[in-house]
Amino acid sequence: MSFKATLFSLTTVAVLVAAGCSTSRAKPQPLQGSKPQPLQVSNPVMPGDYADPSVIRVGDDYWATATSSEWAPHFPLLHSKDLVNWEQAGVVFESAPEWAEANYWAPELLEDKGQFFVYYTARKKGGPLCVSVATAAQPQGPYTDHGPLVCDPDGSIDGVLIRDENDVPYLVWKQDGNSRGQPTPIWAQRLTEDRTRFAEGSTRQQLIVNDAPWEGSVVEGPYLLKRDGWFYMFYAGGGCCGRTCSYGEGVARSRKLLSGWEKHPSNPIVGANAEWKCPGHGSVVTDASGQSYLLYHAYSARDTVYVGRQAVLDPLTWGTDGWPSINTHQGTGGGKRAPTGxxxxxxxxxxxxxxxxxxxxxxxxxxxxxxxxxxxxxxxxxxxxxxxxxxxxxxxxxxxxxxxxxxxxxxxxxxxxxxxxxxxxxxxxxxxxxxxxxxxxxxxxxxxxxxxxxxxxxxxxxxxxxxxxxxxxxxxxxxxxxxxxxxxxxxxxxxxxxxxxxxxxxxxxxxxxxxxxxxxxxxxxx
The missing domain is CATH 2.60.120.200 (Jelly Rolls)
Structure with a gap:
């Protein structure tokens, strides 16, 4: 008998953990006069229950993580060389942080000035949902937890790090107002330079709120990037989960981090189609050729919600108007990957x-x-x-x-x-x-x-x-x-x-x- 591990199981390959990974992230430059050619993708690229996926590129390697919810160990760490084929190489937390008791959601894996961060959601013991942060010297860890950053009474979720136009670090997160029938603002607040606490005397600033019909009671899952003098925020709206889900992925932009945000007039930029439903909550990564991709989750429309939200990948296309699009607004693209055992x-x-x-x-x-x-x-x-x-x-x-x-x-x-x-x-x-x-x-x-x-x-x-x-x-x-x-x-x-x-x-x-x-x-x- 021999041990077999198929793609969807994402089991570990020991050499991946030991492999050296550069922490430099120089901006990739396409060849002069050439146009990046997107990968040929069959979705899902992470088959199985991998909601809220977050991805970064570190040299020639890609690292990702995803929601683990009420399953332990918490937050899988996944490795790939090509963005399409992934293996599990570890976890962020083998044991739960001492302060937390449940709801391990939406880990955002980031590199900033040579250090690696996971901003994540969990429920404080006896308290509300909080955004916390863990740090490491390399993407595969080990990670040191620094405890909660923000715990709004109605819940704080989906934290992410961004630096403003003056290179000042900010935490961006969603206040979970929908849990009490209230609006769901997405806030930004200045961080200390170690990026594990709010700066003394800083205050929060609202960036966007759910005010478009398609968003329903929720905007959440923000991911921010800078491009050509703009800040872009990719975010999700609608109902995330279950048989009655209505999720979609939208985008907004601004010249400044703290003011002037406008939403894409054609939001959502990814919605349901015949193959995939309720897409949303992803992050953007750029390959060595300069081509960018959105890694996000969706339910297979031909299967069932009982499989969970699977991680799918689509190339981003940037228009002459500066707005991004995915698969010409036709929903999740690529071929369909057959189930594996x-x-x-x-x-x-x-x-x-x-x-x-x-x-x-x-x-x-x-x-x-x-x-x-x-x-x-x-x-x-x-x-x-x-x-x-x-x-x-x-x-x-x-x-x-x-x-x-x-x-x-x-x-x-x-x-x-x-x-x-x-x-x-x-x-x-x-x-x-x-x-x-x-x-x-x-x-x-x-x-x-x-x-x-x-x-x-x-x-x-x-x-x-x-x-x-x-x-x-x-x-x-x-x-x-x-x-x-x-x-x-x-x-x-x-x-x-x-x-x-x-x-x-x-x-x-x-x-x-x-x-x-x-x-x-x-x-x-x-």
């Missing part, structure tokens, strides 16, 4: 990059001898799914299969395979003693929906077949070839699709001392 046979010495767990509940997980051993922490041991280890998907049509070693189960142990939305909403199949159970947890209320005797043998194979992202069938086998259905098809449309995708998860728990051994997980598109 995932396989982990646990042949390494550690749990591979890309596995996730519910934030605040890191399981005990180790790999040895081609097996993953999974166990809950003591305070979650009696929960049926006290330990959760999960992967995202890149399609709503898939078959997930795991092989479970039933030997050595402590009495009362439950272990299995799940479509996991969050700890209060999930469905799955589990081995419980000599019985297989299909179960559903909705609003933290659990019920058993089907059962069957477990097949004998050295391995119990469990299979979950998904369609449209939220209909699931479960079956079991003792050889991985001959399958017995357990229960009927489940409708899991209650699984939380609002700001994250549903994961395929391995689970274990049920009793103090619970532990389970898995020898593989595969996810195959169908």
């Amino acid at each position: 995932f396989s982990d046979e646990f042949n390494g010495s550690t749990v591979a990059m890309g596995w996730q767990w519910p934030q605040g509940n890191r399981p005990q997980a180790s790999v040895s001898g081609g097996m993953l051993t999974l166990a809950p922490n003591a305070n979650r041991a009696t929960e049926p799914a006290g330990a959760v280890l999960a992967r995202s998907t890149n399609t709503g049509q898939y078959v997930a299969v795991t092989a479970l070693d039933p030997g050595g189960f402590a009495s009362g142990t439950q272990a299995g395979l799940s479509a996991f939305g969050d700890p209060e909403n999930s469905v799955g199949i589990r081995l419980k003693g000599s019985t297989l159970e299909v179960w559903s947890r909705q609003g933290n209320k659990e019920q058993t929906l089907g059962s069957a005797p477990a097949p004998g043998g050295a391995r119990v194979y469990l299979r979950m077949t998904a369609r449209e992202g939220h209909f699931f069938r479960f079956s079991a086998s003792n050889d991985g070839s001959h399958w017995l259905d357990v229960g009927n098809e489940l409708n899991g449309d209650f699984l939380p699709p609002w700001d994250r995708g549903v994961r395929v998860a391995l689970t274990a728990g049920g009793v103090v001392g619970a532990s389970a051994r898995f020898d593989s997980l595969t996810i195959t598109p169908r």
